[in-house]
Amino acid sequence: MTDMTMNESLNGSMTESNAEVFFPDPLPGQERFVAPLDDTPLADVDSVNDEVPATSMWADAWKKLRRNPLFIISAVLAIFVILVALFPFLFTKQDPMACNLDNSLGAGTSGHPFGYDLQGCDVYSRVVYGTRTSVSIGILTTLLVTVFGGLIGAVAGFFGGWVDAILSRVTDIFFAIPMLLGAIVLLQMFRTSGSIWKIVFTLTLFGWVQMARITRSAVMEAKNLEFNTASTALGSSPVRNLFNHILPNSLAPIIVMATMSLGNYIVSEATLSFLGIGLPTSLVSWGGDISTAQSLLTTNPSVLFYPSAALAITVLAFIMMGDAVKDALDPKSKTV
Amino acid sequence: MGKYLLRRILQMIPVVLGTTLLIYALVFALPGDPVAAMFGDKPVNQAVAAQIRAEYNLDKPFLVQYVLFLKNALTLNFGNTFAGQPVISVIGRAFPVTIQLALMAFVFEGVFGVLFGIISGLTKGKWSDTIILVISLLLISVPTFVTGFILQYFLGVKWHVLPATAGAHPGFIDLLMPAIVLGSVSMASIIRLTRTEISSNISEDYVRTARAKGMGNFQVIVHHVLRNSLIPVVTYLGADIGGLMGGAMITERIFNIQGVGNTLYQAIVRGEGTLVVSIVTILVMIFVVTSLLVDLLYAVLDPRIRYA
Numbered sequence: 001m002t003d004m005t006m007n008e009s010l011n012g013s014m015t016e017s018n019a020e021v022f023f024p025d026p027l028p029g030q031e032r033f034v035a036p037l038d039d040t041p042l043a044d045v046d047s048v049n050d051e052v053p054a055t056s057m058w059a060d061a062w063k064k065l066r067r068n069p070l071f072i073i074s075a076v077l078a079i080f081v082i083l084v085a086l087f088p089f090l091f092t093k094q095d096p097m098a099c100n101l102d103n104s105l106g107a108g109t110s111g112h113p114f115g116y117d118l119q120g121c122d123v124y125s126r127v128v129y130g131t132r133t134s135v136s137i138g139i140l141t142t143l144l145v146t147v148f149g150g151l152i153g154a155v156a157g158f159f160g161g162w163v164d165a166i167l168s169r170v171t172d173i174f175f176a177i178p179m180l181l182g183a184i185v186l187l188q189m190f191r192t193s194g195s196i197w198k199i200v201f202t203l204t205l206f207g208w209v210q211m212a213r214i215t216r217s218a219v220m221e222a223k224n225l226e227f228n229t230a231s232t233a234l235g236s237s238p239v240r241n242l243f244n245h246i247l248p249n250s251l252a253p254i255i256v257m258a259t260m261s262l263g264n265y266i267v268s269e270a271t272l273s274f275l276g277i278g279l280p281t282s283l284v285s286w287g288g289d290i291s292t293a294q295s296l297l298t299t300n301p302s303v304l305f306y307p308s309a310a311l312a313i314t315v316l317a318f319i320m321m322g323d324a325v326k327d328a329l330d331p332k333s334k335t336v
Numbered sequence: 337m338g339k340y341l342l343r344r345i346l347q348m349i350p351v352v353l354g355t356t357l358l359i360y361a362l363v364f365a366l367p368g369d370p371v372a373a374m375f376g377d378k379p380v381n382q383a384v385a386a387q388i389r390a391e392y393n394l395d396k397p398f399l400v401q402y403v404l405f406l407k408n409a410l411t412l413n414f415g416n417t418f419a420g421q422p423v424i425s426v427i428g429r430a431f432p433v434t435i436q437l438a439l440m441a442f443v444f445e446g447v448f449g450v451l452f453g454i455i456s457g458l459t460k461g462k463w464s465d466t467i468i469l470v471i472s473l474l475l476i477s478v479p480t481f482v483t484g485f486i487l488q489y490f491l492g493v494k495w496h497v498l499p500a501t502a503g504a505h506p507g508f509i510d511l512l513m514p515a516i517v518l519g520s521v522s523m524a525s526i527i528r529l530t531r532t533e534i535s536s537n538i539s540e541d542y543v544r545t546a547r548a549k550g551m552g553n554f555q556v557i558v559h560h561v562l563r564n565s566l567i568p569v570v571t572y573l574g575a576d577i578g579g580l581m582g583g584a585m586i587t588e589r590i591f592n593i594q595g596v597g598n599t600l601y602q603a604i605v606r607g608e609g610t611l612v613v614s615i616v617t618i619l620v621m622i623f624v625v626t627s628l629l630v631d632l633l634y635a636v637l638d639p640r641i642r643y644a
Contacts, residue, residue, distance in 0.1 A: 169351065172351045180583065287479075316473055
């Protein structure tokens with residue numbers, strides 16, 4: 001690189017006298033270090049390589065996730081659990097409802113590795129088939145909470161003013177009711193129903209608040225960023241801005257919240273079943289099996305152990321995955 | 337400050353009204369006739385039933401019932417339970433036990449959550465951190481009632497360390513195990529929260545500045561790292577008081593404690609609207625007041641926050 005190009009890239013019209021004002025003589029005892037011109041090709045530093053596609057926040061996060069052992073372990077576990085939920089018949093040939101009282105509390109034998117419960121049902125096949133109930137309640141509730149809570153939060157944060165005031169008060173009302181308490185009152189109405197949807201709807205009704213609050217603050221933050229003003233200046237409508245720019249930029253906390261709370265909903269279902277107002281016994285679920293096995297704790301703890309362990313491992317997998325996703329999406333956090 | 341307080345108190349009114357209305361509507365919509373249930377197996381005497389309905393305002397439309405309830409509640413007159421006891425005396429008997437239980441759980445989760453969180457956050461990556469992290473993850477993923485059964489079996493039944501169930505007038509020792517069970521999940525969350533906060537605050541510029549000025553390690557941790565890390569923890573603790581009261585329902589059933597949770601659960605199952613709504617109203621009031629106190633506490637913890 002020659003001196004001329006250097007001058008051009010700094011300031012093309014810089015004259016001799018200007019340069020002297022710019023770089024006054026050093027005081028005695030002071031040294032001035034000037035990088036050798038040839039080593040700092042400014043054009044290279046400033047240049048943008050537009051041949052390679054730009055990395056997005058999501059691509060960066062995915063790169064980080066792939067290197068995080070915590071994520072690999074939890075993702076493998078979660079995929080395994082979802083596979084069991086989708087195809088339980090691949091993992092056991094026993095029918096979870098085929099119970100024989102002759103086998104009551106029988107020990108594990110080949111083909112029945114976990115033994116039998118009080119009713120003589122095969123514990124292993126009940127654990128396998130219970131996966132579907134628990135996991136689908138967790139996933140469906142998470143989806144509904146994300147859509148419903150996210151929508152309310154986005155509308156409140158985006159429109160502000162009286163819309164926000166009203167929606168925020170409604171959020172406050174639901175926030176003041178402990179989830180378990182509201183769920184018990186509501187589920188009394190559907191005691192006879194045997195579908196998992198009553199649990200899903202109940203948990204959604206009392207669980208959307210957190211999601212709404214998080215989305216609201218994320219949208220309010222993204223709303224005031226420059227790209228949004230730029231988009232408005234280019235003539236896009238506010239609603240278009242909301243869907244094209246604001247929501248994609250507030251997705252990170254929503255995704256983190258959703259992954260973390262999935263496990264909580266599974267635990268909540270088990271808790272409701274423990275209180276006797278969750279799912280009927282005609283449906284195989286971990287919560288139901290744990291609550292029927294509670295009386296056997298002193299005599300046959302293994303009947304209580306297996307469904308509890310399955311529940312704990314599943315919840316653990318989703319919580320760990322949430323942690324990993326949080327680390328990857330939050331540029332400020334430093335991975336463990 | 338006075339203006340802020342006034343605005344917050346005014347904002348509390350719609351929340352309390354809305355919450356009680358919501359719960360009242362839910363209980364009102366419950367299937368089954370509670371008056372018919374009171375007769376048990378005996379044939380329903382229509383005249384007596386009508387009298388009972390009039391006494392409990394059950395013959396009036398829903399909104400009238402609700403307004404009458406509110407009017408009476410303002411004078412702390414919650415009416416009678418279906419068994420004939422004044423609601424206020426049932427509540428008066430149940431609340432002290434649950435408040436003691438919730439306070440013990442609160443202190444337990446606050447003290448141990450912050451303590452282990454600090455240890456974990458300061459020794460990030462070491463074995464002590466790993467152990468604390470694994471235990472807190474386990475506590476979160478195992479349902480409270482399973483933790484409760486296991487502790488009850490080992491500490492209460494097998495080793496006789498602590499009483500397995502609480503009696504009619506439980507003391508500190510009787511409530512110790514229930515309080516630990518009740519606070520365990522929140523403790524685990526507080527550990528995780530404190531750990532994250534500390535490990536992110538410890539690399540902040542103001543910490544480096546404090547160290548560069550020659551401040552001792554202990555001073556830096558206490559005055560700079562901890563004070564800034566505890567704000568989210570205080571928020572969590574404040575919001576958790578309502579959760580503890582709700583969670584008491586599980587714990588009280590496991591350890592047979594005659595507190596609010598048990599009373600509320602039985603009232604819901606019996607469809608006793610007045611009792612349910614009365615208890616929920618008090619719980620919501622506790623929740624709303626504590627969250628106001630938490631917001632005021634911020635100003636103490638974080639000098640940057642000033643309420644105009």
